[in-house]
Amino acid sequence: MIRLRRLALVVALLAVAAHAQIPEPRGARHKSDVVYLSEAVTVQSGQPSDVELYFRVADALHINSHTPSDAAQIPTTLTLAPAAGMKVEDIHYPSGTRYAFSFAPKEKLSVYTGDFVVKARVTAAHAGSYVLTGMLRYQACDNLLCYPPKTLPITVIVNAR
């Protein structure tokens, strides 16, 4: 019985090891470097409301904040097209966190990592459902290299009461 249990343990460990050895496809590591996480949001019609848009930067990556420390860097920018009956009045970005490459610890960058929230101030003229479309433009790097700028298309469903 004990032997059988030991054998089961060894085989289970082997199974885990075999799974761990499956190679990652090259270039797939950061296939989705930023993802949009928000679902439908509800606001009050006839008054300005802040809609929170949630984004997630992939592990080990960072993207420049909306106000990068170096003017040459590409800021993260959200553009939302207004929908009929809904005005987009303002977009508010979070502050970036300070980041430095290990090879240049004195050069501090302003970046977003992990989850971050961009707020869009919208006003719905009437109660109803609205669909806002937009783009998040960003440029991602890890601790050693950078990827070309990208745009992430997003759709925001806003239900106004």
Place this chain on the structure above:
Amino acid sequence: MKRNAAVLLVLAAAFAAIFWAGWHNFQHRRQIAAQQPMQVQLIPATPGDAGSSANPEATDGMADLRGKPAPDFTLTSLDGQKISLADLKGKAVLVNFWATWCAPCKVEMPWFAEFQQKYGAQGFQVLGLAQDNPSRDEMLKVAARVGTNYPLMLADGNVDKAFGGIDYLPESFYIGRDGKIVEETSGLAGKDEVEANIKKALAAGGQ
């Protein structure tokens, strides 16, 4: 009895996991093998050029051009000088792809300038190829800030393809005096590694 059955169940599940992992691994390798010929076709190169026999799986995301002749190009530098790689045969050349928005690129550019100064007399030349189509003013700003003493030029969209496609930055190719690529790096390399690669290029294909 029940315990035995549970242990046997665990064993069966573990064997199934091993089989699945093996099968997944096999499928993945087969997929890569099937993709390789297509990827080679995507690299524009004349017969005999480096791209024609590139192996896109050889290094971390880069086509392995080591040992192959560097693809030739002619580009215009910031000061209006036309520079052809072929004209630099007999020199060790570092072709560095960079962009104005690339922070790690600007970390290593001062090192390249330092090594240009240090090894220039031995026949070493750095060429900085901007990938992001910046304006002349933007390039001048970077040149002033990082203190480049080597030609900066705009990549024309064909050069990067000839070098196997530049998917991220920085990427650097170290070319020996005989025009063959001796080393390539993707991402920010350490300063010592950069210098070692330059020495390797200077020593390769000596005349």
